[in-house]
Amino acid sequence: MISSRDNARIKWLFKLQSKKYRDQSNSFLVYGEHSLEEAKKNGFTLEIYTSNPNKEGLLISEELMRELSLTETPSDVLAICKKKEYPTLSNKILMLDDVQDPGNLGTLIRSAVGFGFSTIIASHQTVDFYHERTIRATQGNIFYASLIKAPLIERIEQLKKLGYKVYATSSYGSLKLKEIIPSDKLVLVLGNEGQGIKQEILDLADYKVMIETSHIESLNVGVAGSIIMYEWQV
Amino acid sequence: MISSRDNARIKWLFKLQSKKYRDQSNSFLVYGEHSLEEAKKNGFTLEIYTSNPNKEGLLISEELMRELSLTETPSDVLAICKKKEYPTLSNKILMLDDVQDPGNLGTLIRSAVGFGFSTIIASHQTVDFYHERTIRATQGNIFYASLIKAPLIERIEQLKKLGYKVYATSSYGSLKLKEIIPSDKLVLVLGNEGQGIKQEILDLADYKVMIETSHIESLNVGVAGSIIMYEWQV
Incomplete structure (x- = not known):
């Protein structure tokens, strides 16, 4: 379980909270079960982090999950998600x-x-x-x-x-x-x-x-x- | 010009940022010129505070105005506004x-x-x-x-x-x-x-x-x- 803010992956998660790093890496953060499901359903590539040992993903401490969360009621999963372009234009x-x-x-x-x-x-x-x-x-x-x-x-x-x-x-x-x-x-x-x-x-x-x-x-x-x-x- | 947070009126302004005191006093805070104008136009009773000596209202320091403001770009006027009920129901x-x-x-x-x-x-x-x-x-x-x-x-x-x-x-x-x-x-x-x-x-x-x-x-x-x-x- 990762519990240190100095861990390189955790540092990267914090960086992805700013547009600069999202633009550079062509990826973004997704929070919560519902969003993760929708991302998977649509074939987005995910790297999942969780504070729940029973869930899929790299385990991180609850404290880190709370710090990474931007809402008052943090979920127990988040993921780095690769941006994806759909090739066709809608009418x-x-x-x-x-x-x-x-x-x-x-x-x-x-x-x-x-x-x-x-x-x-x-x-x-x-x-x-x-x-x-x-x-x-x-x-x-x-x-x-x-x-x-x-x-x-x-x-x-x-x-x-x-x-x-x-x-x-x-x-x-x-x-x-x-x-x-x-x-x-x-x-x-x-x-x-x-x-x-x-x-x-x-x-x-x-x-x-x-x-x-x-x-x-x-x-x-x-x-x-x-x-x-x-x-x-x- | 009022510049102290300990001033009784200023303390009251801060209190009105919470629902409890708005409910008790049947009044609320209004920020910015546009809202003040609309309030006046509709006959709401106002007690105006401003950090601009050229404007109508009780003069307070810019620092206090900034502290009282809840947005990144504070306006230079605010007012205590009495709640008012309209007697008829719309269809x-x-x-x-x-x-x-x-x-x-x-x-x-x-x-x-x-x-x-x-x-x-x-x-x-x-x-x-x-x-x-x-x-x-x-x-x-x-x-x-x-x-x-x-x-x-x-x-x-x-x-x-x-x-x-x-x-x-x-x-x-x-x-x-x-x-x-x-x-x-x-x-x-x-x-x-x-x-x-x-x-x-x-x-x-x-x-x-x-x-x-x-x-x-x-x-x-x-x-x-x-x-x-x-x-x-x-």
Whole structure:
């Protein structure tokens, strides 16, 4: 059983809590039984650590498990998981321009998987897909999504050539959600929590969509995106 | 200018960060210009504190303001705000059975106001309406909602006598959201993030609603509730 923080594997686990090392190693941490199961089911490569001698994985002390955990109620398993790319694009794509909150990102991934928008393309300034709070908010659905970071303008231009129509959300949108018949191949673009979508990306959109509400200017980005994906679900 | 943590008013501000004192005094803390404006617009009574000598309010030091702030980027105003009850019930009511996460609660309040579900009734085990993270997630919309804590079973029985129909969300629901024509007067019940709605409350529902998704069991409760309120908006 490993019980020292100085152990090289344990040091590496702590390092993987930061984006820098996740990017370098193309891997990330997964906590809890449910997420581990979903990862296995989808063929992700795992290196499992546990504080429970009856479970599969390298045994580490409960104290270390607690320290490695980022929640108040630590689970007894975690794993290093290799990132994996799915090669095909879904016909409905979710695109995120600088979404900042890990919880919002996780909620969006969860809803996107639920409504068949399984390819998600995010700007480099969007919070890390593999942030612990993001993964937690996906409730295991992250392993069903194809997650891509890319410069959005370039990607939009490529996708248009492939026949995708681009729908941007905007409180000044001209089309009301209830009145839209969505294209078969489409990209839904959502923006930053404070600033919305950048003007140069709005300019590339084929359509600007708004969700009608009684009197508030805007909905939470996770909610707005989920409502539109619900309406347009595959 | 107040700069000591031992000042009685400052001590009281710190106390109001806990639910106990908010309950006792029937008041809560509000941070930032936008929330203050919305509170004023809706006639809430405020006692304002600021670290900016050019702003309205009792002047306190920047250091105290930082300490009182619960976010990384503190604003320069905060206020003690008296709770206020709106006397009438909206025709569409949102009811929450033990929602736990302050962010989810705030998102739901924001969406409820947006879609005309302005009366929100929550069980006593639901997280505090006036939790700092809840208020933040409402983005100023909390001042438009009528927020009630009550025993749900009693309330459901009263509301049924007033002609309200009760719709409970359930992944085993028999009615698909897209196929429902909602009643004019209705109560939408959402449950706890992990457990869903308690059986004794489910038993009182007139209808059980599900949102169809491609393959996941459930959506985030803030998203699920928002999608239904969007469909049934006033």
